[in-house]
Amino acid sequence: MNIKIICFGKLDNKCFQESFDFYADKVKKRNDLEVIELKEEFNSELEVNKKNNCEILLNKLDKYQDYEKIVLDVNSKEVSSPELAEILMQNKDFKGAKILFIIGPSDGFTSDFKKQFQRISFGKITLPHQLFRVVLIEQIYRAIKINNNEKYHK
Numbered sequence: 001m002n003i004k005i006i007c008f009g010k011l012d013n014k015c016f017q018e019s020f021d022f023y024a025d026k027v028k029k030r031n032d033l034e035v036i037e038l039k040e041e042f043n044s045e046l047e048v049n050k051k052n053n054c055e056i057l058l059n060k061l062d063k064y065q066d067y068e069k070i071v072l073d074v075n076s077k078e079v080s081s082p083e084l085a086e087i088l089m090q091n092k093d094f095k096g097a098k099i100l101f102i103i104g105p106s107d108g109f110t111s112d113f114k115k116q117f118q119r120i121s122f123g124k125i126t127l128p129h130q131l132f133r134v135v136l137i138e139q140i141y142r143a144i145k146i147n148n149n150e151k152y153h154k
């Protein structure tokens with residue numbers, strides 16, 4: 001599969017970078033994985049930051065018209081690991097095996113932006129973006145293992 005993660009900022013903390021790479025290397029064994037890091041705008045007031053960052057995102061997403069896009073949003077439909085596996089399976093079988101996950105900026109998304117995309121939540125806790133990137137890649141790896149009926153998930 002072609003898997004892309006679009007996010008803001010960098011993994012500037014070694015422990016997050018190493019943890020991310022640990023799972024990313026496993027995912028990359030049988031999939032194309034690319035992380036696209038955007039520069040976050042956070043110098044204005046909240047609503048302006050949201051609008052600017054969503055515009056940056058939309059401009060970038062324009063390049064990936066043929067990808068199924070999934071926005072990670074705390075306040076949306078909670079999914080279990082098997083449900084995420086099902087999303088990946090459906091994408092692989094029916095949507096060209098191209099999927100793109102969007103992690104938001106620290107001020108969040110505008111409601112207009114959110115309306116345009118399928119959104120999922122990993123639960124009602126808000127994780128910082130660097131830690132969330134690690135959680136997301138582990139869940140993608142777990143989903144792949146579930147779909148391949150391979151030992152890992154417990």
Ligand SMILES: C[S@@+](CC[C@H](N)C(=O)[O-])C[C@H]1O[C@@H](n2cnc3c(N)ncnc32)[C@H](O)[C@@H]1O
Nearest residue numbers: 072073074103104108121122123125126127132
């Ligand atoms: C620090 S959070 C931003 C919080 C921001 N106030 C908001 O409401 O979106 C950065 C990003 O991490 C992701 N995130 C953090 N926790 C999450 C969760 N439990 N489920 C889904 N996404 C999460 C979202 O993409 C979020 O935009």
